[in-house]
Amino acid sequence: MDTIRSRRSIRKFGDASVEDEKIDIILDAGRWAPSGMNNQPWQFIVVKDGETIEEVAGCTTYGDIVRSANLLIAVFLDRDRMYDGTKDTMAIGACIQNMLLAAHSVELGAVWLGEILNRREKVNQILNAPDSLKLMAVIAIGYPVERATSTRKALSEIAHLEQYGHPY
Amino acid sequence: MDTIRSRRSIRKFGDASVEDEKIDIILDAGRWAPSGMNNQPWQFIVVKDGETIEEVAGCTTYGDIVRSANLLIAVFLDRDRMYDGTKDTMAIGACIQNMLLAAHSVELGAVWLGEILNRREKVNQILNAPDSLKLMAVIAIGYPVERATSTRKALSEIAHLEQYGHPY
Numbered sequence: 001m002d003t004i005r006s007r008r009s010i011r012k013f014g015d016a017s018v019e020d021e022k023i024d025i026i027l028d029a030g031r032w033a034p035s036g037m038n039n040q041p042w043q044f045i046v047v048k049d050g051e052t053i054e055e056v057a058g059c060t061t062y063g064d065i066v067r068s069a070n071l072l073i074a075v076f077l078d079r080d081r082m083y084d085g086t087k088d089t090m091a092i093g094a095c096i097q098n099m100l101l102a103a104h105s106v107e108l109g110a111v112w113l114g115e116i117l118n119r120r121e122k123v124n125q126i127l128n129a130p131d132s133l134k135l136m137a138v139i140a141i142g143y144p145v146e147r148a149t150s151t152r153k154a155l156s157e158i159a160h161l162e163q164y165g166h167p168y
Numbered sequence: 169m170d171t172i173r174s175r176r177s178i179r180k181f182g183d184a185s186v187e188d189e190k191i192d193i194i195l196d197a198g199r200w201a202p203s204g205m206n207n208q209p210w211q212f213i214v215v216k217d218g219e220t221i222e223e224v225a226g227c228t229t230y231g232d233i234v235r236s237a238n239l240l241i242a243v244f245l246d247r248d249r250m251y252d253g254t255k256d257t258m259a260i261g262a263c264i265q266n267m268l269l270a271a272h273s274v275e276l277g278a279v280w281l282g283e284i285l286n287r288r289e290k291v292n293q294i295l296n297a298p299d300s301l302k303l304m305a306v307i308a309i310g311y312p313v314e315r316a317t318s319t320r321k322a323l324s325e326i327a328h329l330e331q332y333g334h335p336y
Contacts, residue, residue: 001273004197004266027327027336029172031320033265036282040320044327046336087282089254090304093261097201098172101269105169114204114255128331136258152199152208159195159212163296168195168214 003105008150010109011065013142017048018071022106026073026141029102035091041081042095045127047072055126056138060116069140073099074123076133092136099139109144112137171273176318178277179233181310185216186239190274194241194309197270203259209249210263213295215240223294224306228284237308241267242291244301260304267307277312280305 027044035041047053048071056072057063066072075096082088096112103110116123120135159168195212203209215221216239224240225231243264250256264280271278284291288303327336
């Protein structure tokens with residue numbers, strides 16, 4: 001719960017590269033996400049190479065965040081493994097969240113990038129990914145050099161007891 | 169990481185009801201999920217009432233699982249807060265995963281039910297939820313009376329290094 005509550009999007013990273021053992025932990029967390037019928041519709045491409053990171057940075061208006069990262073994980077929906085578009089998309093969200101939590105738990109910072117999906121074809125081309133893989137997010141990861149804050153709505157605004165309209 | 173790795177879907181629950189403090193923890197975990205533009209597109213309806221649980225059980229072929237639970241959390245996408253269908257759907261997945269992890273962390277069992285979406289209009293009617301709320305999942309929760317096992321694909325089957333086709 002501490003990990004869930006204290007995780008924030010980190011958008012600026014230090015120079016230190018991310019150790020392979022930590023990358024393994026993050027990927028393993030993604031792997032263990034739940035999915036409908038346990039179909040595991042995800043594929044990951046891990047990018048550590050600086051030139052590739054630079055190319056991916058060119059695909060988003062948030063290129064500075066990408067450039068600052070030492071590690072990217074591109075997360076794809078594998079169209080060949082789908083069984084239900086909505087449920088598979090939720091499973092990808094669960095998978096990404098597992099990886100964000102894992103990164104935070106080993107003192108890394110990370111941010112879930114979505115704007116880059118506007119240029120998903122270009123990202124696929126850079127990463128040599130086939131059309132059967134649909135880019136769903138790029139996670140930028142590194143050692144945090146900022147403290148970020150965020151807020152959430154109160155439970156009374158989003159939760160109801162027994163029936164809609166009875167604030168929790 | 170232990171919580172992520174050891175969580176399993178639990179489909180059979182004991183009679184003990186879930187303490188309110190634990191329900192608060194689960195909802196708070198859902199609340200703290202990330203979402204695009206921090207739009208927090210989720211709404212929850214917490215169901216503890218036995219008659220309502222019975223009615224909801226009638227909406228799925230997995231009614232026995234629902235009946236066995238002492239607590240349901242119906243998770244909705246709030247159409248009035250959407251900004252991008254795919255990203256909002258992933259955010260709901262992240263939110264559900266946070267709640268599943270939180271439940272497991274306080275020794276509860278839970279299962280993410282999806283088949284019930286086939287009768288989402290009926291569930292909305294039972295819970296008095298407006299059409300602006302789209303049912304995305306029902307989480308059934310209680311004290312576990314079974315140990316469940318599951319498996320995942322190896323990382324080499326789902327992860328690639330630098331470019332697609334170079335197994336991690």
